[in-house]
Amino acid sequence: MSNSWWEITILCHPHLEESITWRLDKFGCSGTSREIKGKSYIIQAYAPQIQYQSLDISALSLWLQQDALVLNLPQPLTRWKLIDEEDWASSWKEHWEPTEVGDRFIIYPAWLTPPEQTDKLILRLDPGVAFGTGTHPTTQLCLESLEMRLSKSPENVVIADIGSGSGILSIGAILLGAKKAYAVDIDPLAVKAARENRHLNQIHPDHLVINQGSLTELLELVSDGVDGIVCNILAEVIIELIPQFSKLARPNTWGILSGILLEQSQAIADTLEQEGWIVAALWKRKQWCCFQIRKAPEN
Numbered sequence: 001m002s003n004s005w006w007e008i009t010i011l012c013h014p015h016l017e018e019s020i021t022w023r024l025d026k027f028g029c030s031g032t033s034r035e036i037k038g039k040s041y042i043i044q045a046y047a048p049q050i051q052y053q054s055l056d057i058s059a060l061s062l063w064l065q066q067d068a069l070v071l072n073l074p075q076p077l078t079r080w081k082l083i084d085e086e087d088w089a090s091s092w093k094e095h096w097e098p099t100e101v102g103d104r105f106i107i108y109p110a111w112l113t114p115p116e117q118t119d120k121l122i123l124r125l126d127p128g129v130a131f132g133t134g135t136h137p138t139t140q141l142c143l144e145s146l147e148m149r150l151s152k153s154p155e156n157v158v159i160a161d162i163g164s165g166s167g168i169l170s171i172g173a174i175l176l177g178a179k180k181a182y183a184v185d186i187d188p189l190a191v192k193a194a195r196e197n198r199h200l201n202q203i204h205p206d207h208l209v210i211n212q213g214s215l216t217e218l219l220e221l222v223s224d225g226v227d228g229i230v231c232n233i234l235a236e237v238i239i240e241l242i243p244q245f246s247k248l249a250r251p252n253t254w255g256i257l258s259g260i261l262l263e264q265s266q267a268i269a270d271t272l273e274q275e276g277w278i279v280a281a282l283w284k285r286k287q288w289c290c291f292q293i294r295k296a297p298e299n
């Protein structure tokens with residue numbers, strides 16, 4: 001089978017949801033979904049066969065068992081099978097429903113017709129294989145932070161979105177009224193998905209510029225800095241990027257950093273301090289945290 005995916009199905013105690021979702025994310029799964037089955041949960045996730053052997057999934061299943069043991073909870077039951085790309089797209093889509101995030105957003109799957117009348121901002125999305133459906137706590141923390149940051153006079157705000165995935169954060173910022181967003185991602189499939197989502201949300205390419213790359217490519221696009229930086233990538237990557245954030249900064253630039261596990265927050269805080277950034281607030285959800293930062297005044 002070409003373009004096959006592993007469909008991983010886990011029957012588990014509800015209290016294991018968080019640790020299982022974390023393991024699946026770390027493993028590199030896409031499109032995780034959860035269903036209630038009696039007193040248990042069924043969690044499903046997908047991983048490309050091109051990257052993972054059956055042995056890798058066996059190892060994942062062992063980790064899940066060990067996590068349950070540590071938490072003193074019943075062992076989860078993990079099954080996996082290969083499905084082709086088309087089945088993957090449709091299986092996952094069956095489980096993804098419109099999701100309200102924060103006070104203002106409703107994330108609407110592209111294949112559903114959005115309501116004509118709503119007081120919410122409708123963010124339409126087909127992430128494809130890219131990360132960013134709005135169901136993950138790290139994405140939600142970023143969207144809620146953007147709501148806060150863009151609650152007053154958003155019309156002059158230019159943002160940079162590093163690790164844009166499906167484009168969800170940049171699109172969210174534009175829907176909230178931001179003047180312009182620059183989005184970059186190293187993954188060409190994410191760039192493709194983000195451009196399709198830009199079109200789906202009727203945003204002009206001049207308004208939301210999406211390119212493949214990282215901070216270096218972004219700096220080539222933005223000559224005079226941005227007002228806000230959003231970056232939802234893993235802590236290890238963020239720590240490497242922070243020293244270059246100043247090149248994007250204007251005197252009052254703020255930042256939203258997510259994708260950081262609670263136990264990694266000290267390392268992030270230390271790097272921010274060394275590089276001239278102030279931590280204004282730290283928001284937490286499940287095992288994740290989100291830093292609200294701003295540039296420290298020049299001496």
Ligand SMILES: C[S@@+](CC[C@H](N)C(=O)[O-])C[C@H]1O[C@@H](n2cnc3c(N)ncnc32)[C@H](O)[C@@H]1O
Pocket residue numbers: 130131132133134138139142162163164165166167168169184185186187190213214215232233234237259
């Ligand atoms: C956790 S996803 C976040 C997606 C979306 N921004 C969201 O909040 O849901 C992280 C994204 O960062 C991208 N990425 C990883 N390392 C990167 C780097 N050094 N520079 C730019 N993008 C990177 C990945 O390809 C992935 O699409």
